[in-house]
Amino acid sequence: MHRERGMRSGDGPTSSTDTAAGEPWHSLSTAETFKLLETDAEGLDAAAAGQRLERYGPNRIEAAKAESWVITLLCQFVSPMIGILLVAFVITLLLQEYADAGAIALILILNASLGFWQERKAARDVQALAQLSAPSSTVIRDGKSITLPAEDLVPGDTVLLESGNKVPADVRLFSATHLQVDESMLTGESDAVTKDTAAVDAAAPIADRTSMAFSGTLVRSGRARAMVVATGTDTELGAISEMVKGPTGKTPLQELTNDLEKKIGIIIVAVSAVLFVSGILLGNELGEMFLTVVALAVASLPESLPIVLTVAMSVGVSRMAKRNALVRHLPAVETLGSTTMIGSDKTGTLTMNELTVQQVRTPAGTTDLNTLNAPGQQLDPNTRLVLRAGALTNEARPLADDPENFSGDAVDAAMAKAALRWEAVTRDEFLAPPLAHAPYEPELGLSQTVRKVDGRRVLFVKGAPDALIAASTHLETVNGPEPSGLDQVRAANETMAAEGLRVLATAYRYLHQAEQLPGGTEAFPAPSGLTFLGLQGMADPPRPGVLEAITQCHDAGIRVLMITGDQPATAISVAEQLGLPAGAEPLTGTEIQTLNDDDLYQRLTTVGVAARVTPADKRRIVEVLQAQDHVVAVTGDGVNDAPALKAAALGVAMGASGTDVAREAADMVLTDDNFVTVVDAVEQGRVTFNAIRKATHFLVANGAASLIAVSISVYADMPLIFLPIQMLFVNVVTNGVQDIALAFEPAEGDELKRKPRSAAEGVLDQKMWIRTGLAGAWMGLAAILMFTWALDSGRTDEYARTLTLTLFIMMNFFFVQTSRFENKSVFSSPFSNPLLLFTAVGALGLHWLAMNWSVSAALMGFVSLSAAEWAICAALGISILVIVELEKLIRYLLAKR
Numbered sequence: 001m002h003r004e005r006g007m008r009s010g011d012g013p014t015s016s017t018d019t020a021a022g023e024p025w026h027s028l029s030t031a032e033t034f035k036l037l038e039t040d041a042e043g044l045d046a047a048a049a050g051q052r053l054e055r056y057g058p059n060r061i062e063a064a065k066a067e068s069w070v071i072t073l074l075c076q077f078v079s080p081m082i083g084i085l086l087v088a089f090v091i092t093l094l095l096q097e098y099a100d101a102g103a104i105a106l107i108l109i110l111n112a113s114l115g116f117w118q119e120r121k122a123a124r125d126v127q128a129l130a131q132l133s134a135p136s137s138t139v140i141r142d143g144k145s146i147t148l149p150a151e152d153l154v155p156g157d158t159v160l161l162e163s164g165n166k167v168p169a170d171v172r173l174f175s176a177t178h179l180q181v182d183e184s185m186l187t188g189e190s191d192a193v194t195k196d197t198a199a200v201d202a203a204a205p206i207a208d209r210t211s212m213a214f215s216g217t218l219v220r221s222g223r224a225r226a227m228v229v230a231t232g233t234d235t236e237l238g239a240i241s242e243m244v245k246g247p248t249g250k251t252p253l254q255e256l257t258n259d260l261e262k263k264i265g266i267i268i269v270a271v272s273a274v275l276f277v278s279g280i281l282l283g284n285e286l287g288e289m290f291l292t293v294v295a296l297a298v299a300s301l302p303e304s305l306p307i308v309l310t311v312a313m314s315v316g317v318s319r320m321a322k323r324n325a326l327v328r329h330l331p332a333v334e335t336l337g338s339t340t341m342i343g344s345d346k347t348g349t350l351t352m353n354e355l356t357v358q359q360v361r362t363p364a365g366t367t368d369l370n371t372l373n374a375p376g377q378q379l380d381p382n383t384r385l386v387l388r389a390g391a392l393t394n395e396a397r398p399l400a401d402d403p404e405n406f407s408g409d410a411v412d413a414a415m416a417k418a419a420l421r422w423e424a425v426t427r428d429e430f431l432a433p434p435l436a437h438a439p440y441e442p443e444l445g446l447s448q449t450v451r452k453v454d455g456r457r458v459l460f461v462k463g464a465p466d467a468l469i470a471a472s473t474h475l476e477t478v479n480g481p482e483p484s485g486l487d488q489v490r491a492a493n494e495t496m497a498a499e500g501l502r503v504l505a506t507a508y509r510y511l512h513q514a515e516q517l518p519g520g521t522e523a524f525p526a527p528s529g530l531t532f533l534g535l536q537g538m539a540d541p542p543r544p545g546v547l548e549a550i551t552q553c554h555d556a557g558i559r560v561l562m563i564t565g566d567q568p569a570t571a572i573s574v575a576e577q578l579g580l581p582a583g584a585e586p587l588t589g590t591e592i593q594t595l596n597d598d599d600l601y602q603r604l605t606t607v608g609v610a611a612r613v614t615p616a617d618k619r620r621i622v623e624v625l626q627a628q629d630h631v632v633a634v635t636g637d638g639v640n641d642a643p644a645l646k647a648a649a650l651g652v653a654m655g656a657s658g659t660d661v662a663r664e665a666a667d668m669v670l671t672d673d674n675f676v677t678v679v680d681a682v683e684q685g686r687v688t689f690n691a692i693r694k695a696t697h698f699l700v701a702n703g704a705a706s707l708i709a710v711s712i713s714v715y716a717d718m719p720l721i722f723l724p725i726q727m728l729f730v731n732v733v734t735n736g737v738q739d740i741a742l743a744f745e746p747a748e749g750d751e752l753k754r755k756p757r758s759a760a761e762g763v764l765d766q767k768m769w770i771r772t773g774l775a776g777a778w779m780g781l782a783a784i785l786m787f788t789w790a791l792d793s794g795r796t797d798e799y800a801r802t803l804t805l806t807l808f809i810m811m812n813f814f815f816v817q818t819s820r821f822e823n824k825s826v827f828s829s830p831f832s833n834p835l836l837l838f839t840a841v842g843a844l845g846l847h848w849l850a851m852n853w854s855v856s857a858a859l860m861g862f863v864s865l866s867a868a869e870w871a872i873c874a875a876l877g878i879s880i881l882v883i884v885e886l887e888k889l890i891r892y893l894l895a896k897r
Contacts, residue, residue, distance in 0.1 A: 025229045026209040027202040030174040037227055041174065043140035043158035052154035059153040059169055059231035061238050082108065082306065084265055084297055091294050092724065110307065137168040155228050162223040163395075164407060167213045170235040171226035173197045178439045179222035180409055181213050184347045185638040186236065187565040191355075191502060192220040192410055194442050205589070205614065206236060207565060216639065221395060221409040221439070240615050240639050256763045257309060260696070264703070268300050271707060275714055282717070291724070292714060298724045298731070300707040302699035307736065309692060312743035316688035323680040324672040326655065332667035335650040337685025338631045339558055340756045342678065343622060343644065345636035346564035346574055348654060350675055351540040353637075355410045357418035358541065359501060360386050361492045362534035363477040363485060369418065370541075382476060384424045386534035389506035391419030391430050393449035393460040395439060398431075409440070411504060414538050415462070436517040438524035446471075448524050450517055457511040461527050465493040465505040465535060472507050472532040481531045492535055500573020501537030508533060539573065545676040547578050552679045554579075557755035563610045563618050565589075565640055571611040581608030589613040597624050618644035631756070635670075635678060637662055652678060679752070686751040690822070695742040696763050697772050698819045702735060702812065704776025709783040709804075719797045721787050725860050726805055729850065735809075738816045738843055741836040745820060768822070771887055778883055779811050782876065802851060802863045806870065809847050810877030813840050818884045823892070825885060 025033060034040055044052070085108055092101040137150045140158040150168035153159065159171060167181065173195055180192040187207040195210050206214070213219075213226060215235040232238055272293045279289040317327045347353050360367045362382035372379075379387070396412035399405050406413035419425045435457060440447040446463025461468060469489055474481040489505075496503045507530035518524050550560050560580060564571050568586045575581070586609040592600060601624050604610075610621060618634075622644050625632045634644045637654035645651030645665040653666035654673040663669055670677045706727060713721040722730075757765075764772060786807050790800035817840065818826045820833060831837065851862040865873075 024202050025170075025172050026204065026212045027199050028172070029199055030172070030197060030227075033172045033174070033227055033229070037156045037229070039156040039158070039227065041140075041158060041225065042143050044154070044156050045142050049141060049152075049154050049157065052156060053152065056154055056231055056234075058151040060151045061233055061235075084268060084301060087297075091290055137165075153228050153231055155231060157228040159226055159228060160223070161213065161219050161226060163219055163221045165219045167215055167217045167219065169215050169228045170230040170237075171213050172229050173211055173213060173224050173226045175225040177223050178441065179213075179224045180220045180440075182218040182220050182410070183207065183214065184353060186214055186217055186240075186640050187638075195222075195224065196442070205612075207612070221412075237639050240642055257305075260763050261305075264301070264700070268297055268707075271300075271711065272296055275711060279714055292710070292720055295720055295722060295724045295727065296707065296710045298727045300703045300710070302696070302703050302731065305696065305699050308695045308699070308739050308743055311740050312688055312691045312695065315691075315743050316684055319684050319687075320668075320681060323684070324670060324674065324677050325652075325681055326669045326671055328667050328669065332650055335631065335667070335685065336633055336652075336678070336681040337687075337689045337751075338756055339633045339650065339682065339685075340630045341625055341632045342553060342558055342560045343563045343618070343625075343632060343634045343648070344560060344675060344678075345634075345638065345641050346562050346566055346571060347540060348637040348673065349543075349635050350546055350562065350578060351542055351574060353540060355414040355502070355538045356541050357387075357390075357414050357536050357538050359496065359499075359537035360534060361496065361537070362386055363475060363488075369422070372422070379422055379424065382478065382534060384422075385476060386506050386536060387415070387419040387422060387424035389460045389508055389533050390415035390462050390504070390536055391425045392434075392451050393437075393447050393462050393506075394430070395437075395447075411502075411538065415504070415536065418536070436519075436524070438518070444526060446527070448527060450511065457515075457517075459509045459511055459527065459530075460506070461508065461530060462504055462506045465489065465503055468505040468507045468530065468532060471527045472530040473528075474531040476531050476533045486532060489532060489535070496535060496537040497569075499537070500570050500576075501539050504536050504538065506533045506536070507531060540570075542574060542577055543675060545674070549676040549679040550578055550580065552752055553682065556682060556752045558682065561604065561608060561610065561621075563613060563621060563634075563644070565613055566611060568609070568611040571609045575609045581606075586611045587613075589617045592617050592620065597627065600624050601628055615640045615643045619647045622647045633678070635675060637673065652681070683747065683751050686754065687745075687747045689757075690748070690751070691743050691745045693763055693768065694745060694819050694822070695739045697768050698739055698742065698812075698816055699731075699735070700764070701772045701775040701779065701815070702731065704773065705779035705783060705808070708777065708780030709787070712780075712784045713787065716788075718787070718791065719800075721784065721804060722801065723861055726801065726862075729860060730805065730809060730812075735812050735816075735843070737839045737846075738812065738836065741833065741839040742816065742819065744835050745833050748821070748824070767891070771884065774887060775815060775880060775884055779808065779815070779880060782811065782879070783808050786876075796863075798861050798863050801861060802865060803869060803873070805862075806847065806851075806865060807873045807876055809843065810873040811880045812877075813844060814878050814881035815884070816840055818881050818888075821888075823888065825888060826881070827885075 028036070089101055089105055089108065092098075136147050137153060138160040139146060139148050139153065140160070141148075145160065153169050157169075159168060161167065161171075161179070173179070174197055176196050179195040181195055182192045183206075193207070193210065195213060197211060200209055200211055212229075213224070215230075215237045230236075230238075275296060276289050276293050279292060280286065284292075320327055344350055358368070358370055360369065360383045362380075362385075364380050364382040367379065367383045394412045394416050396406040396408035396416045399407055404417075406416055416430060420427060420430060432451075434449045434451050436450040438448040440463070444463070445467035446461055449460050451458055451460060461471070469486050472486060474483050475485040475489065477485065493503050493505075507527075509527070509530050553560050562571060562575055562578075562580055568588060572586055575586075585607075587603050587607050588610070589612045591603075592610075592613065595603065600621070604621065604625060610617070613621070618641065622632050622634060626647075626649065631650075632648045633650040633652060634641065634648035635652040635654075636642075636645055639662060641653075642662045642665040645653060645662060650668065651666035652668045652670060653662040655663065655669040655671040668681065706722065709721050713719070783804050787800050787804040790803050791797075795803075816836065817830070820826060820836065821828070850856040850860060852864055857863065
């Protein structure tokens with residue numbers, strides 16, 4: 001928890017936690033707070049406020065700055081593979097091989113352009129989501145009430161709060177009337193918190209600091225006057241924002257591809273060095289060996305791999321956008337595919353963040369409203385009376401632009417919705433002004449309203465069950481009011497509370513003709529002689545489809561852990577509804593403070609719920625799991641989720657209801673705020689990774705074949721088998737278009753039935769490395785045999801290279817088809833990727849065009865081939881398909897045995 005210097009003489013507070021005396025603001029009396037702030041209930045004058053504004057700065061939290069386009073562009077050139085190409089570009093320039101240098105430069109520019117465009121586009125899209133606003137605030141300045149932009153507030157200001165206001169800074173309350181504040185975005189607590197002015201224990205967590213209201217939270221009902229104690233980044237919201245600043249770690253895919261590029265780079269550099277020294281010792285010219293080394297590097301490097309990675313992830317981004325997920329950083333689209341744990345916030349992510357009446361209990365029985373189809377299904381009279389009373393003592397009001405939803409206290413809104421939905425009251429009855437009304441009084445635990453019904457005045461009361469039971473003398477039954485049975489109400493209340501429901505009771509009493517109604521500011525008397533109607537059980541319901549989504553996650557080998565700031569009982573109730581493990585005692589923030597990392601990890605393996613946790617606790621949970629090689633994704637919408645979103649391998653924020661701080665900390669934003677979309681992301685992430693694996697297999701096998709062929713040609717004292725520009729043409733133009741088409745490979749259908757891949761597994765697993773080596777060795781050997789035969793037949797170097805390159809391209813035509821499936825035969829679905837078939841045929845057409853167009857033929861050293869020579873290359877080329885399909889068949893038969 002952050003600390004601050006606090007108030008010294010002539011100085012001021014710097015955050016909402018501690019004062020100069022070492023005591024937090026929430027534990028001080030209002031008199032002590034006024035003294036430390038050097039102010040009073042009448043606030044500051046304009047001069048003092050101006051001085052403090054200059055000292056502390058504006059009351060705002062700066063949004064994360066977008067990355068400079070220059071940095072984004074330079075990042076496209078940071079990889080071992082690109083580094084080798086840059087060196088090759090310089091060497092070819094020095095050797096005045098301008099055609100080769102131009103071709104290498106073109107590849108570098110193409111790769112950088114694709115990556116730069118996609119990253120900048122994603123940044124612009126997310127920036128458009130952040131609709132930052134500067135709310136105003138009512139302040140006492142120079143003894144007068146004025147409205148100021150919230151960013152002009154300073155410590156020591158007196159602000160006025162009322163229903164519907166967003167709290168503009170961290171404030172210490174000194175006057176509060178029926179004040180309830182929704183702090184779910186900060187604490188994860190789904191219920192509004194009742195506030196008062198009494199000091200609380202210094203060690204109280206944020207959710208229990210009832211004498212404070214925090215920046216960014218929402219006043220649900222009531223009004224208050226308060227002193228500003230912290231502004232801007234010194235607020236609790238600002239402290240969380242500071243926790244999420246800093247660089248984001250690399251994703252699993254970035255780690256894997258960087259590792260692969262390093263390995264390929266080391267091999268190429270090592271082989272090139274040995275080949276260069278050997279060639280010089282064998283008597284070759286220095287310039288010739290430099291060109292040979294460049295040819296080797298260009299031939300062996302999978303130059304189009306960065307392009308393919310960008311395209312594959314861009315395809316994933318596009319597919320995810322259609323499923324309501326906006327990806328900020330390209331590698332994030334794959335990360336969910338490798339996720340082993342999802343830590344999800346409860347309020348607003350797994351649940352609707354909206355109290356809903358789910359159950360009504362009366363002496364007539366229990367009515368589960370979730371099973372009814374309003375309004376066609378009739379309610380029994382007792383249930384109707386309970387809903388009616390809840391709506392007629394109510395301060396919620398329909399929103400002007402959305403009459404089906406309500407402003408005001410969440411309990412009032414829930415009761416109003418239920419009564420109107422099941423037609424327990426008409427809209428006119430609900431909106432009619434009462435004869436008298438007393439809002440919710442925390443001291444009494446109830447609210448009261450007098451209405452005129454059928455010509456008689458009726459007092460309706462709603463509130464805590466114990467308070468209404470104590471004020472009641474009768475119980476409404478199917479036979480009318482009876483002076484007994486209240487004991488069964490207490491039992492029903494305990495049962496509903498144990499089910500995780502928030503329970504409210506309703507009651508009524510007909511007023512005698514002589515009874516006078518309270519007038520003006522006159523207080524209502526405490527109710528008595530009531531007839532108890534029944535109980536309403538409310539809860540924040542799970543989002544539709546979340547239960548099925550969590551089941552799919554489990555089937556995919558992914559554990560889902562609920563991490564919430566809400567009460568343990570509420571969290572356990574929701575967890576049971578969603579199928580999360582809830583048998584063990586939930587992990588709590590208090591317990592987390594007592595555990596070391598090893599013990600915390602052991603607890604996390606046995607529970608499905610972590611409740612009453614702070615933002616720092618959430619982040620620690622993520623870090624402990626990731627230290628044990630878990631790939632952790634975190635979902636959330638509140639400021640309290642932001643540190644965990646930032647620390648996770650992949651942070652997923654809610655776009656519609658989420659806070660700006662949460663979105664800025666996340667890698668992916670769900671525009672529909674639906675956890676179900678996470679499952680779509682898991683599936684698409686695995687499809688994307690599989691496409692990258694297939695493309696990598698194809699490219700690395702080609703690189704290995706080229707490395708073998710070039711190395712053998714040097715040691716056999718042959719002419720250079722491939723020129724640099726020829727290999728760039730093959731790797732990027734002919735093979736490249738096919739490899740990019742692999743990125744569009746559709747799902748195979750079983751992605752969500754596979755377990756997450758091992759953290760130790762690279763882009764290519766052991767099986768794929770063996771297959772890659774086998775294919776590369778055969779293609780390299782076939783190329784050198786064809787080159788040797790052509791030279792021994794007395795053909796020119798240009799003819800031998802053209803024939804060998806044609807065989808190489810033809811082998812790739814068949815190889816790319818069999819690369820589409822890891823385990824299945826290509827013959828099981830030969831036409832499921834028509835784009836790949838089209839590009840494979842197109843690659844052959846491009847090669848034929850390059851050989852027969854005089855300009856390109858002269859530039860790349862090609863000669864024309866006859867139809868018979870093309871046919872020979874095709875016949876030999878199909879051998880690679882036969883070899884790989886045989887390897888798959890043998891592996892299948894061995895596994896079956």
